[in-house]
Amino acid sequence: MDQKHNVNDITSVGNFISLFYRNGVTNLSHEFAKYDIGYGQIQFLVKLYLQDGLKHDDLTKVVHVDKATTTRAIGKLSDNGYVDVKQDSEDKRIYRVYLTEKAMEIREEVLAIVTSWEDQLLGALTEEESKTLFDLCNKVAIFNQWIEPSSKDNGLT
Numbered sequence: 001m002d003q004k005h006n007v008n009d010i011t012s013v014g015n016f017i018s019l020f021y022r023n024g025v026t027n028l029s030h031e032f033a034k035y036d037i038g039y040g041q042i043q044f045l046v047k048l049y050l051q052d053g054l055k056h057d058d059l060t061k062v063v064h065v066d067k068a069t070t071t072r073a074i075g076k077l078s079d080n081g082y083v084d085v086k087q088d089s090e091d092k093r094i095y096r097v098y099l100t101e102k103a104m105e106i107r108e109e110v111l112a113i114v115t116s117w118e119d120q121l122l123g124a125l126t127e128e129e130s131k132t133l134f135d136l137c138n139k140v141a142i143f144n145q146w147i148e149p150s151s152k153d154n155g156l157t
Contacts, residue, residue: 024117031113035106036080041073045082046114048099049107056085056095064146077103 060070082103088094
C-alpha cells in the first residue's frame with residue numbers, strides 16, 4: 001500500500017476509528033445508564049440475545065476479548081440480575097451464561113438502542129455504501145487475524 005496517512009491528521013483511518021469509538025462509548029453509556037449496564041457489558045448482552053446459553057469461552061470468542069474481560073462483564077451483568085451462570089448439565093467443566101427474565105424484559109429496548117446507534121453511525125451512507133464499509137472492515141479484520149475468514153464475525157468457528 002503506497003498511500004501514507006499522517007496519524008495527526010483527522011484523515012488518518014485510526015483517528016476516524018477512534019472518533020467513532022469514543023462517540024459510541026459516550027452515546028451508548030448514556031443510554032444504558034438507566035439499566036445500570038456499562039459500555040463493556042452491552043456486547044455480551046447483545047450476543048446472548050442472539051444465542052442464549054453460550055459457553056463462557058464461546059462468549060469470549062464472539063466478543064473478541066480475553067477471558068478476564070468476559071469474566072468481569074458477566075460478573076457485573078450477574079450482579080445486576082441480567083444473567084445467570086450455570087454449570088453445563090453434561091460437562092461439569094463448562095459454564096454457560098443464560099439471560100434472566102429481567103434481561104428479557106428489556107430485550108427490545110436494548111436492541112433498539114444498539115440499532116439506533118448503528119443507524120446514526122451509518123446514516124449518511126446508502127445501503128450499498130454500508131455493505132461496502134462492512135465488507136472492507138471485515139477484510140481488514142481478517143487480514144489482521146482478528147477474526148477467522150469463515151466466521152463472518154460470529155466467533156463460533
